[in-house]
Amino acid sequence: MNARGAIAGLALIPFLLAGCSREARQLASDQPQTAPSGPADPRTARYAANFYQVSQGGRYFTWYGCGDCHGRLARGAANLANGSRHAVEALYTAIAAGQSGAHSDYAARVPAEQIWQMAAYLHDLSRHEPARNRRNALDQQGEPQGNRWQGPLQ
Amino acid sequence: MSPDERERLHAVWADRPGLLGFLGTVDHKRIAARYIVTVVGLLFLSGMLAIDMRLQLSQPDMRRMGPQQYNEAFALHGSTMLFLISVPVMEAMALWLVPLMLGARNMAFPRLAAFSYWLYLGGVLMLWLPHALGITPDLGWFEYPPLSGPAYSPGHRADIWAQMITFTEVAALAASVNVVATILKMRPPGMTLARMPFFLWAMLVASLMTIFALPAIMLATSMLIADRLVSTQFFAPAAGGDVLLFQHMFWFFGHPEVYIIFVPAVGFVSSIVETFSRRTLFGHVPMVLSILAIGVLAFGLWVHHMFAVGLPRLGNDFYTAASMAIALPAGLQMFCWIATMWSGRPRFATPLLWVIGFIATFVIGGLSGVMTASAPLDLQLTDTYFVVAHLHYVLIGGALFPLFGAFCYWYPKATGRMMSERWGVVAFILIVGGFNLGFFPMHVLGLEGMPRRIYTYGPDMGWGTLNLVATIGSAIAMLGGIVLTGNALISLWRGKPAGADPWGAPTLEWAARSPPPQHNFEEVPVVTSIAPLWRHGDLPVMTGLATDRREVLVTSVIDAVPQYRHHSVGPSLWPFVAALATSGMFVASIFTPWAVVWGAIPIGVALVLWFWPRRPRSATGPLARR
Numbered sequence: 155m156n157a158r159g160a161i162a163g164l165a166l167i168p169f170l171l172a173g174c175s176r177e178a179r180q181l182a183s184d185q186p187q188t189a190p191s192g193p194a195d196p197r198t199a200r201y202a203a204n205f206y207q208v209s210q211g212g213r214y215f216t217w218y219g220c221g222d223c224h225g226r227l228a229r230g231a232a233n234l235a236n237g238s239r240h241a242v243e244a245l246y247t248a249i250a251a252g253q254s255g256a257h258s259d260y261a262a263r264v265p266a267e268q269i270w271q272m273a274a275y276l277h278d279l280s281r282h283e284p285a286r287n288r289r290n291a292l293d294q295q296g297e298p299q300g301n302r303w304q305g306p307l308q
Numbered sequence: 309m310s311p312d313e314r315e316r317l318h319a320v321w322a323d324r325p326g327l328l329g330f331l332g333t334v335d336h337k338r339i340a341a342r343y344i345v346t347v348v349g350l351l352f353l354s355g356m357l358a359i360d361m362r363l364q365l366s367q368p369d370m371r372r373m374g375p376q377q378y379n380e381a382f383a384l385h386g387s388t389m390l391f392l393i394s395v396p397v398m399e400a401m402a403l404w405l406v407p408l409m410l411g412a413r414n415m416a417f418p419r420l421a422a423f424s425y426w427l428y429l430g431g432v433l434m435l436w437l438p439h440a441l442g443i444t445p446d447l448g449w450f451e452y453p454p455l456s457g458p459a460y461s462p463g464h465r466a467d468i469w470a471q472m473i474t475f476t477e478v479a480a481l482a483a484s485v486n487v488v489a490t491i492l493k494m495r496p497p498g499m500t501l502a503r504m505p506f507f508l509w510a511m512l513v514a515s516l517m518t519i520f521a522l523p524a525i526m527l528a529t530s531m532l533i534a535d536r537l538v539s540t541q542f543f544a545p546a547a548g549g550d551v552l553l554f555q556h557m558f559w560f561f562g563h564p565e566v567y568i569i570f571v572p573a574v575g576f577v578s579s580i581v582e583t584f585s586r587r588t589l590f591g592h593v594p595m596v597l598s599i600l601a602i603g604v605l606a607f608g609l610w611v612h613h614m615f616a617v618g619l620p621r622l623g624n625d626f627y628t629a630a631s632m633a634i635a636l637p638a639g640l641q642m643f644c645w646i647a648t649m650w651s652g653r654p655r656f657a658t659p660l661l662w663v664i665g666f667i668a669t670f671v672i673g674g675l676s677g678v679m680t681a682s683a684p685l686d687l688q689l690t691d692t693y694f695v696v697a698h699l700h701y702v703l704i705g706g707a708l709f710p711l712f713g714a715f716c717y718w719y720p721k722a723t724g725r726m727m728s729e730r731w732g733v734v735a736f737i738l739i740v741g742g743f744n745l746g747f748f749p750m751h752v753l754g755l756e757g758m759p760r761r762i763y764t765y766g767p768d769m770g771w772g773t774l775n776l777v778a779t780i781g782s783a784i785a786m787l788g789g790i791v792l793t794g795n796a797l798i799s800l801w802r803g804k805p806a807g808a809d810p811w812g813a814p815t816l817e818w819a820a821r822s823p824p825p826q827h828n829f830e831e832v833p834v835v836t837s838i839a840p841l842w843r844h845g846d847l848p849v850m851t852g853l854a855t856d857r858r859e860v861l862v863t864s865v866i867d868a869v870p871q872y873r874h875h876s877v878g879p880s881l882w883p884f885v886a887a888l889a890t891s892g893m894f895v896a897s898i899f900t901p902w903a904v905v906w907g908a909i910p911i912g913v914a915l916v917l918w919f920w921p922r923r924p925r926s927a928t929g930p931l932a933r934r
């Protein structure tokens with residue numbers, strides 16, 4: 155019985171470790187300065203599905219006012235809500251250069267790390283509950299909201 | 309008592325051998341010892357974290373830790389020290405000592421005590437297992453929203469912290485209820501409230517405070533988890549919630565908490581002072597009144613932790629005045645102890661040395677407390693190293709030093725051996741000296757403006773030298789801690805045999821054998837004075853408790869008149885299983901709200917089986933025939 159318990163415990167470890175990389179939180183050091191080099195870019199794994207990076211991506215999505223055209227849940231223009239169908243590096247390119255020239259200069263205006271984070275966010279978005287998205291937006295109401303920002307909460 | 313009966317008594321109270329006996333025991337001494345061993349292990353881990361942080365700060369621009377690691381280090385250190393060490397260790401001391409001091413055979417609710425430990429252990433694992441996997445709460449020992457809310461703390465770090473609180477607080481409530489019931493209903497005949505030793509008053513007050521304070525924080529952290537898990541809006545101002553609500557509820561618990569830690573320490577100090585001054589406590593009645601006053605006043609001060617958040621000025625004034633007021637009963641106690649020692653014939657053995665270390669250190673902590681309690685000054689000092697210095701002076705000086713004293717004082721009772729006095733003095737000097745060397749400079753650093761919770765600082769700030777001194781002091785104190793633990797371990801084998809009452813102490817626990825047998829006392833002692841062992845060479849006893857089943861005596865609340873013989877429950881695995889089921893529910897409920905629903909089922913089953921009636925009547929009486 156104990157042996158079975160041990161095996162069950164061992165079987166849990168990969169899940170736990172996967173959980174850990176989702177929880178990892180890298181600050182400041184080694185921020186990416188460059189776009190993904192391709193599907194095999196090792197940085198992809200560090201961004202995709204990482205709680206912190208995804209959350210930061212959501213934040214910048216609001217700050218830069220992406221929702222103005224794409225909708226808060228990204229169901230508007232170009233329907234991004236199913237980002238998980240796209241690879242992170244494809245999303246990166248789409249944000250940095252735009253598909254139809256709507257934001258062809260973003261690569262020059264937005265730091266690479268933040269584009270990485272927004273790409274991770276869009277990749278993850280289809281898995282978010284709308285209620286949670288709304289709740290986050292409530293907490294973030296005092297933060298920049300693209301062109302519509304009214305200043306900090308009173 | 310005939311040898312025959314004595315043997316039967318032994319057999320009735322004995323634990324089963326082996327794993328089942330280990331998991332099922334309801335012996336309050338074994339349970340308390342588990343608590344204490346766990347606490348010592350955690351003190352070591354959390355102390356290593358502290359040393360790690362001190363190394364990082366010993367010089368400007370150190371790079372051995374990054375900001376994230378530092379955040380995790382102080383969050384883990386602070387949370388462990390307060391929630392997993394300071395509060396539980398005081399409960400553990402109560403679990404161990406209260407029945408012995410009452411001449412009783414066990415706690416009022418033996419299985420609840422076992423449940424309390426297992427749940428506490430769950431809380432320890434809740435915080436430290438994820439840490440081993442690299443998921444550590446990183447927001448300090450109080451995690452305010454919105455920083456800890458869903459938008460700023462993605463992932464489960466904040467949930468782990470919040471749920472660790474739920475674990476430890478349920479455990480603490482279980483222990484406190486037990487202590488209160490035991491003190492009020494299981495005193496030996498003759499031990500009226502007026503003849504109750506001061507230590508028991510302290511434990512009674514601390515336990516009542518726990519019962520009133522802890523629900524506030526459990527509610528706060530549960531609301532935080534709800535905000536994070538099911539998107540409630542308790543702490544979302546944009547939707548009509550209020551972030552300050554969390555701070556109020558946290559500190560409504562948080563300030564009493566420091567007294568929940570300190571009041572038992574007052575009890576230790578009083579016991580030690582009494583024994584080693586060889587006279588009863590000077591001013592017993594004022595002491596009791598002052599501890600009751602502290603118990604009440606402590607609930608009216610919490611806002612002094614929130615002076616900087618911008619509450620109305622009048623409120624700040626009120627809480628400044630209230631905070632100063634609590635210095636009066638605390639000061640009165642100091643004078644009573646000093647008067648006891650002055651008018652007695654003090655013998656400076658290690659426990660009393662710790663008391664003196666406590667008085668000196670705690671007075672400094674109290675003075676810096678009066679400073680930070682003053683709202684205008686606090687605006688300058690808050691979130692600087694001044695506060696770090698203050699909180700360590702009161703927590704280490706005010707709670708750990710008395711605890712070390714208590715440890716040295718009751719060690720012979722618990723183990724039957726004396727600790728080495730020589731090494732005891734060495735540890736005392738290293739710890740008290742190292743501590744003061746390590747933490748006094750932090751007052752100055754704080755006044756110079758060094759903020760708390762920073763992972764490094766530039767060379768041009770000029771804080772390098774004092775920080776280096778602080779690190780050296782901490783290392784010396786840590787060394788002293790190792791000497792103290794080493795002394796305790798080695799004395800287990802090498803110590804001189806202690807005998808029942810090595811210090812010539814007055815209270816009932818010293819009438820039991822050292823170490824006490826599982827049933828503590830053969831007969832129930834009868835008490836005629838506040839210092840029973842000083843009054844009688846040979847303690848009068850009451851006979852009549854059964855020797856062939858577990859029985860304890862229940863007495864009236866005020867006059868301790870015997871009321872009835874109560875059947876005390878025996879070992880059981882169900883508290884362990886119930887704690888396991890509760891832990892499963894707690895852990896799962898940071899991932900899905902449905903855990904609360906489905907998790908309630910195993911808990912319910914475990915509790916039903918735990919409380920399954922075993923009275924003889926239920927098998928033979930009218931109920932059985934049906």
Ligand code: HEM
Nearest residue numbers: 358361362382386389394448449696703760761762782785
């Ligand atoms: C030699 C022993 C100890 C050393 C060297 C030490 C050192 C430290 C250090 C370096 C910090 C971080 C300060 C900052 O950056 O803000 C800290 C914080 C703290 N310590 Fe200790 N500590 C010790 C023992 C204790 C004990 C025994 C307790 C409680 C019983 C305690 C409670 C705390 C608390 C509550 C915090 C605040 C954590 C936070 O900011 O959230 N410490 N300590």
Ligand SMILES: [Cu+2]
Nearest residue numbers: 563610612613
């Ligand atoms: Cu306070």
